Amino acid sequence: MKSKLLVCVIILVTLSPNFIESQALNYNNNRIAISADGNNQADNHPEARWPRADPDDWGGTPAALAILAKVSKQNKLVHFSYNNFIDAPKHTTETNYMADGVNGAIKRWSYDASCFFDVPENPDAAITHLASEISKSTAQNPLYFIHMGPSEFFYLAIKQVIGQGNTESLNDLYVISHSGYNDNHLRRKAHHTMKEAISLSGNRIKYKKIKDQNACDIPEKLWCSGTNFTPFYWMRDHNDESIQWIYSRMHFHPDRKGADISDAGMVYYLLFNDENGNLTKLKSLFSDGITIKNQIEEKNGLLVFEAERFKLKGQWKMGYNSNASKSKYIYYNGPNAYKKVNMDNKISYSFKINNPGEYTVKWTMRQPEGERGTDKGNDAYIYLSDDMGSAGDKKTLYYEKFYGRSGNEFVLNGLLEVHDLGHKWLTAKFPSAGEYTINLVGRSKGLQIDRIVMFKDIDIEEVEDIIKNISETVK
Template sequence: MQLIKPKSNNAYTLHKVQVLINQSFYRMKTSKILFLLFISIAILIPAETIFAQAWGYNNNRVAVSFDGNSAADNQYKWPTGDPDDWGALAASCAIMAKLGLQDKLVHCSYNNFIDAPPGPDNKNQLKISADGSIARWGFNKEAFFDVTKQLKESRSHLANEMGKSTASNPLYFMHAGLSEFIYQVVEEVIANGNIEALNHVYLLSHSKFNENEIRRDYHRTWADIQKLCGNRIKYKKIKDQNDKGNPNNLWHSKEDFSVWYWMRDHKDPNINWMYTRVQAHTLNHADISDCGMFYYLLVGDDNGSPEKFKTFIGEGIPSTYNNSDLATKEEEKLIIIEAEKFSLKANWKINKDTIASNGKYIEFTGSNLYKAPNHDNTISYNFKIDTPGNYTVKWFMRQPEGERGTDKGNDAWIYFSNNKGFADNTALEHYEKFYGRSTDDFVLNGTAEIHDLGHKWLTAKFNKPGEYTINISGRSSKLQIDNIILFKGITIDEASKKTKLNKSL
């Protein structure tokens, strides 16, 4: 008997295994040989590589278009895009790479909010995820497009992929962004005389938001696309891949990152990198929900979870990553400012707790000051910078029990003197809200909420060595701060670990 060994990186479907067993059964003469057959298959085919693909998919072409624009679109009611795509793009590519299907991803566009402005490459969160996936897992870089900068090219590229679809060569499209971009693509397919090819395009969705939301009055929805193509495009909608109330189910665990720590602690450094893309979410949410469509189509399960994803990734993903593929790593630097080192006054008090760094933390005991800072409650600290650069700003904070709601015990006003604080490339010239969420422990987080810009990570930019000043003013009563950290050249998780090991200023 000759067994068929699956290719090292390809999913070997349950259907094919069953066919092999059935064929072998009729050749077998004894139960002993049949038993050996099952043992041999178990050895040759690792459990994590046996998956049943869904919706008729059989290693066909795959295309996807994400939204998630990180540059502010101030003409729209929500200036920033949906940051779940920042981690979802990396996770989706990881799913394909784990199965050895990199060559099947024929189109991946991102930032597909039509009429939204482009952002600088170094702050373009989806470009960071796309470029990282290409470098690490060997995807074709020619298949990736930033719609804000390459609208014509990305539209024509996807129209070409749709337009060449046939019964034997269908295209499976993941609807991970709004519909206007796809409407324009379908218009181009029809203009090219390829409308009948749309009978062999399969569009998979999980989100009524992606299907129906418009950012300009003239934009179109999925219903408009169906009408335009005469319902030729095949359509399937799986259940919403968010279950915010249950962190152990599906792909959105809200503020609970612990269910994804296996990425952070994985021995494969590229899985560690994927965790940093999950962390990039501006609202401090662990949300990669759009990758649930890839998990459904390629693995056959529309009820994924962090634990299932962990099992699926297994020992890691074969990598094409080489240090020369990416820019030289920025010099690492971490600055830790213990909160009790601030010059306290008015309603700021020092308290003691053994779980706090050095056993001390500060608390704002005054009343809520949501409209504007009261400088009687503004405290400051001067610190030195010996290595210039752009530093991410975070804090270890805690909301005391009974103060764990929105705008309760969770935020302060913050300002770096001489306008050294930035949200993207916008200098912050006055105090801005800085907030987080916690449970019983001091938690590392911190996101700025900027008028007209929305929720942004805070960066402090220091062009030269010298002494600088950070200012904190009371906003939410009962807020507790253990320390504030500034870091560059390392991930937020590395900064967290180093904070616990380093001596404070």
């Protein structure tokens, strides 16, 4: 019996950490929020002790997001704010290294861009977003907040939660910190420390300070080696381009002290209950690269994906409503464009088809309040790349009007209106298994889209029933 137990222990210890997720602070696949500094635009206010942030976040943020992506937690990250010096200026004359790192991570590892906030660009929106996520917290749905920057941003979010009457949600808010600087540094005399934020909550917040994740003079111990990049060379030489990219993000420090990703140690602690993470353990975690496991793909003749997977640009915006799947939808907020396709408002998403054939294309949509059941706020231009779409027997070679009508609910519908052909169902004829792309351009102001749905050899009534129980078809 003792020998069997010893074998089990040896197996558990030697397994790569990506196969063993412990539960620090009872973490169990719950929501995660992060706020970091990293400001590079100088804040020259006389009360600011240092004009700029420590550039360790320029590498630490990509590393932290890579760790989350490695264990497929992208959809658990519900808020990420950066450059979080309150009252600091926007980046106008200096390179915004944090934005570059964040946008690179979103692109490489399929994060939801709507959850990320560059604080100086719109402090109120960033604070309100974090406050709204905190306010959702219950014993069954706690929020884990990783503290990577000064406390004032967090304090203001807590103040808003209380002001909105959601104080009880703070009982289910967990905070992880490792830095006395982040907890106590004041950019202005009127700012607040982490201790004051906890006190404001009535000591409801559950706070955990792990050991400082810096040990720059002992690089084999934790996450920092100062000016010595040798311990990070495995990133530089990795066959995964995205890991090479993390290495590149550490080389902007003016004094070459960028070999420091210490804040990522808090993410590692949360996921693996290990405050002694280090570069050797990270190398093991990333041994086979970072594989994105949540690509949308068709299964058994059905493909469904959330509209927020489109990379929003132009006048497309994110909306929030409990009637939508995952409580999110996208909407077109630009002017009506009935006569001309404005490619500035083009959004696209690529997906995988496993079983080739002819698919019916629909969406779940809703018209804006006050216009439901009319012809307003109900259509967009649609095009399937490489001329894969058809209206009846005729291929759609360019963008055509695609419309629906709704009541208060998001409705599964969608018809083409094509000149000289009238109203037709849109079908997609995929000749082989592979990746394909759908494109939308805004047409009527206010249109709300929840999901895109494609199916073959299934009745639409059956599809309506299926999508009540699933949000997406993912790999």
